[in-house]
Amino acid sequence: MPRTLYSLCGADSARPFSPHCWKAVMSLRHKGLDFSEVPLPFTEIPKVENGATRLVPLLRDGEHRVADSFAIALYLEETYPDRPSLFRGEGGKALSRFVEGYSQMVLHTAITRIALLDIHGMLAPADQAYFRTNREGRFGKPLEEVAPDRAAEIAAFPAKLEPLRHMLKFQPFIGGDSPLFADYIPFGALQWLRITTGSVHLAEDDPARLWFERCLDLYEGRARAVA
Template sequence: MSIVLYELCGADAARPFSPFAWRIRMALKHKGLDFECRPKPFSEIPAIAPEAGKTVPILVDGDRTICDSWAIATYLEDTYPDRPSLFGGEGGRAAAKLIEGWVNASVSSLIAQLIIKDIWDVLGPDDQVYFRETREARFGRSLEEVQSGREDRLAEMGTALLPLHLMLKSQPFIGGEAPLHTDYLLFGTLQWARITSPFQFIDPSLPVGQWRERCLDLFDGFGRSVPAA
């Protein structure tokens, strides 16, 4: 039985955009595992595997169902040790956990405020109602107000990405000469923005922009299989 990955999509099922699911898409490619993607809108996700969780990604591998991108990545590493390592050892696994925390806390939160209304635009009608209600409650403002003036906040994104910018001056990937899961953790978040929003906040001429292009080229251009917004 093929591995099945449930992920998030908007009105167009051919444009899955969950940052967490993209982390696992890349991890599965890294491991060289065959898998089937099943994109679902927000409204259908809670019914997929309620005993495992109510958010994507959800991975089904035989009789195992795993929810949460970090849990899935560690499952893949431990279950398929004969395949290329996602972490490059236990030290790499620990470092990846640090990168995950940095991306989730410092990068994703900034990106969300730059593209929040654009995400709403790509959703189906039912999901638009859910997304507006939940996100406006979270931010305490309308989606339009959150996203307004985003051009003036680009410096904040530059500051958040500065450690990566400095690292990538001397090596092609966060993982070193070749990518590891540390790369996919951030790449998934940038894919989320690339697929849902036309707003450009990464300078392609800078090290981070060049790194993103290298990630898009991985696995025969797998990241480019979904065109940019």
């Protein structure tokens, strides 16, 4: 049966940028599963799969539909146990939940403040209107006032990755000698930053940057091809 992953894009469908969708993309590639990616702008998401979701990623795998990147990873692990493991046991699942919390509470918060206007600029007019209304309602202020000093936000960003740098003193990936789903969580965040702003805003010799580059090279470097 065909396997389809619905993801998020702006006006250019060749540049899907959602961090959560990138987690799902990397999970499918980790498992070595064939799939078609269908990037959608914000306003088209509610129209797919008979209105099955308002958020992506959404995976259609035969008769099964699975939303949420972590749920997709768990589904793939349970459905395809003969393929490379995304977790290597219950400990890996618990580790991934911790990394998810760190990524969303620390990295995503910082990246949002850096990339908010860049994301708006990537969208078609109808999606710009949706995005502005939605995000200004969330933040309680105009987009332009969410992070008035973008340069300061960029300067402060590398410090947010210090826990990752500490771990990288001992191993090349969060998963050890090879990546696990836990790696794809912060990778998705940095890929989001890279695609929306054109940079991860880290020095070339930064261990966190080198880890990110290793992740970009995974699976024939297909993540690197999106820029």
